Amino acid sequence: EPEVTQTPSHQVTQMGQEVILRCVPISNHLYFYWYRQILGQKVEFLVSFYNNEISEKSEIFDDQFSVERPDGSNFTLKIRSTKLEDSAMYFCASSLDRVLCEQYFGPGTRLTVT
Amino acid sequence: AQRVTQPEKLLSVFKGAPVELKCNYSYSGSPELFWYVQYSRQRLQLLLRHISRESIKGFTADLNKGETSFHLKKPFAQEEDSAMYYCALNGAQGGSEKLVFGKGTKLTVNP
Numbered sequence: 267e268p269e270v271t272q273t274p275s276h277q278v279t280q281m282g283q284e285v286i287l288r289c290v291p292i293s294n295h296l297y298f299y300w301y302r303q304i305l306g307q308k309v310e311f312l313v314s315f316y317n318n319e320i321s322e323k324s325e326i327f328d329d330q331f332s333v334e335r336p337d338g339s340n341f342t343l344k345i346r347s348t349k350l351e352d353s354a355m356y357f358c359a360s361s362l363d364r365v366l367c368e369q370y371f372g373p374g375t376r377l378t379v380t
Numbered sequence: 381a382q383r384v385t386q387p388e389k390l391l392s393v394f395k396g397a398p399v400e401l402k403c404n405y406s407y408s409g410s411p412e413l414f415w416y417v418q419y420s421r422q423r424l425q426l427l428l429r430h431i432s433r434e435s436i437k438g439f440t441a442d443l444n445k446g447e448t449s450f451h452l453k454k455p456f457a458q459e460e461d462s463a464m465y466y467c468a469l470n471g472a473q474g475g476s477e478k479l480v481f482g483k484g485t486k487l488t489v490n491p
Contacts, residue, residue: 270423297477309424309466311478322477357424364477371416371424 268292270372272358278378279348287343287375289358298341299359299369300333302326309357315341316364348379382407384469386482393457394490401452401485403441403467412470413450414479415441419463427452427465437461457489 271290279285291298300312313323315333332344341360345352355376359369383406393399405411415427428436430443430450441452450467464486468479 299477301479308483309479309481311480314477316477324478368426368429369479373423 270370272372272375276376282347285345287356289341291341291360295360295362297361297364300343301357302354304354350379353379382471382480384467384480384482386467386485388485390486392488396456399454399457401465403450405448405469414468415452416466417463459489462489
């Protein structure tokens with residue numbers, strides 16, 4: 267069964283550094299999402315992406331964040347200048363359609379900012 | 381505003397006992413509601429959605445619009461049901477694509 271994959275599984279970075287989190291969505295899916303979960307807190311929506319552009323974003327997704335689908339298979343989340351409070355588990359998800367369709371989640375990337 | 385509340389952080393039952401995981405939501409339109417499950421060291425996966433009105437692994441959930449609830453139930457819990465359960469809402473009618481999650485309930489089924 268096809269799955270969403272994410273790399274790396276764990277990323278440690280220093281405050282102020284740029285990080286890129288990578289995801290490979292399920293191949294025939296059209297909608298892509300990033301969520302994050304700070305330890306002990308809710309899974310929070312960051313951004314959704316369709317047809318090579320952002321279709322929705324949350325207030326968390328500020329100018330420090332960007333997403334890209336560089337090559338038709340990868341879907342990346344870039345944080346330009348990491349802060350301590352960016353430490354979280356970041357989940358990528360994809361779905362075939364937008365409405366009423368199951369979002370398939372990746373295993374997550376644990377980002378630790380020191 | 382869209383909000384999902386799962387009042388129980390932890391729930392512990394014995395094998396064979398009934399289990400109910402509570403979920404209440406706040407949304408002005410007609411929501412789409414889901415239960416996601418995360419077994420130990422596995423990814424989040426969809427357990428069931430209200431629109432399907434199906435039973436998965438013996439679990440059912442009924443949308444009660446009057447009480448704005450979507451509680452997850454199983455009549456006889458099994459040890460393999462031990463996991464983290466998340467209730468989630470999608471305001472698709474409002475054009476939103478995002479899932480809004482509750483904080484989750486950790487279910488432990490004891491032998």
